[in-house]
Amino acid sequence: MDVKNGAGILFVGDVVGGIGRRTLLSLLPLLRERFEPTFVIVNGENVAGGIGITPKNADQLFDAGVDVITLGNHTYRHREIYPYLDEHERIIRPANFLRSQPGHGWCTVTRDGVRLGVVSLSGNLFMNAAKPAFPTADEALYALRDQVDHVLVDMHGEATSEKVGIGWYLDGRVTAVVGTHTHIPTADARVLPGGTAYITDVGMTGPRGGVIGVKREQAIESMATRMPVRFETSDDDPWLNGVLIRAADEPMRALSIEQLLEPAPRDVR
Ligand SMILES: [Fe+2]
Numbered sequence: 001m002d003v004k005n006g007a008g009i010l011f012v013g014d015v016v017g018g019i020g021r022r023t024l025l026s027l028l029p030l031l032r033e034r035f036e037p038t039f040v041i042v043n044g045e046n047v048a049g050g051i052g053i054t055p056k057n058a059d060q061l062f063d064a065g066v067d068v069i070t071l072g073n074h075t076y077r078h079r080e081i082y083p084y085l086d087e088h089e090r091i092i093r094p095a096n097f098l099r100s101q102p103g104h105g106w107c108t109v110t111r112d113g114v115r116l117g118v119v120s121l122s123g124n125l126f127m128n129a130a131k132p133a134f135p136t137a138d139e140a141l142y143a144l145r146d147q148v149d150h151v152l153v154d155m156h157g158e159a160t161s162e163k164v165g166i167g168w169y170l171d172g173r174v175t176a177v178v179g180t181h182t183h184i185p186t187a188d189a190r191v192l193p194g195g196t197a198y199i200t201d202v203g204m205t206g207p208r209g210g211v212i213g214v215k216r217e218q219a220i221e222s223m224a225t226r227m228p229v230r231f232e233t234s235d236d237d238p239w240l241n242g243v244l245i246r247a248a249d250e251p252m253r254a255l256s257i258e259q260l261l262e263p264a265p266r267d268v269r
Pocket residue numbers: 014045046072181182183
C-alpha cells in the first residue's frame with residue numbers, strides 16, 4: 001500500500017485555557033491509538049488562560065507531538081510569544097495579517113513521506129485582519145506549489161457565510177478547509193464535489209459548561225446588565241472538538257472528514 005493512501009490529519013479546534021490543554025493532552029494518546037493520524041494540528045489561540053499563547057504553552061503542545069499550531073485574532077495577547085513566532089516554523093498566525101506583524105502565515109511538515117502544507121487565514125467579516133483572505137489564500141497556495149502533497153487551511157472567522165465561501169473557493173485546490181474561532185462545532189462536515197474536506201467550524205476544546213470558554217455566570221451578567229464584568233475561563237464540562245480528515249493518494253484531495261466530539265476523561269473534570 002502506498003504510504004500516502006489515507007494519511008490522517010487530526011485537527012483540534014481552539015484549545016481554551018488549562019482545562020482545554022489538559023483535555024487535549026489526556027485524549028491525544030487515545031485518539032492516536034484509534035485513528036493513527038499522520039499529522040496533528042491544533043488551534044492554540046486560546047491556550048494561555050483563555051486568550052493567546054505563551055512560549056511555554058507552545059512548547060508543551062509541541063512536546064506532546066503536535067505538528068503544527070495555528071492561531072487567530074488572539075495571537076498577540078502575550079508579548080513573549082512575538083519572537084517565538086518568528087523563530088519557530090510550525091506555529092502560524094493568519095497569513096493575511098501585515099507582513100510587519102510578528103510571525104508567518106503558512107508552513108510545511110513532512111511525516112511518513114507525506115508533505116503537508118498548513119495555512120492560517122483570518123476572515124474579514126467582523127474580524128480585524130489587515131489583508132483580504134481570498135487573494136491571500138491564492139498567494140499561500142502559489143508559495144507552497146511543488147513543495148507539498150496536501151494543504152490544510154484553517155479559516156479563522158466569525159461569519160459562517162465567509163467560511164462557506166472560502167470552502168467553495170478552494171474546493172479542488174486544497175485537501176481541507178476547516179473553520180475555527182466561534183468555538184461552536186457545526187454539523188456540515190463533508191467532502192465538497194471537487195475533493196476538499198470542509199467544515200464551517202470545528203468547535204472548541206474546552207469547557208462546554210461556559211459561554212464559548214468564559215464562566216457562564218460572568219458572561220450572563222455582562223449580557224444581562226450591560227456593565228463591565230471581569231471574565232475568567234470556565235472549567236465546567238470540558239470536551240474535545242476536532243475532525244479527522246483522510247487525505248487521498250491524489251494530491252490536494254480528501255477521502256473523508258469525520259467530526260470528533262469527545263468528553264474529557266473523568267480525571268480531567
Ligand atoms: Fe478561539
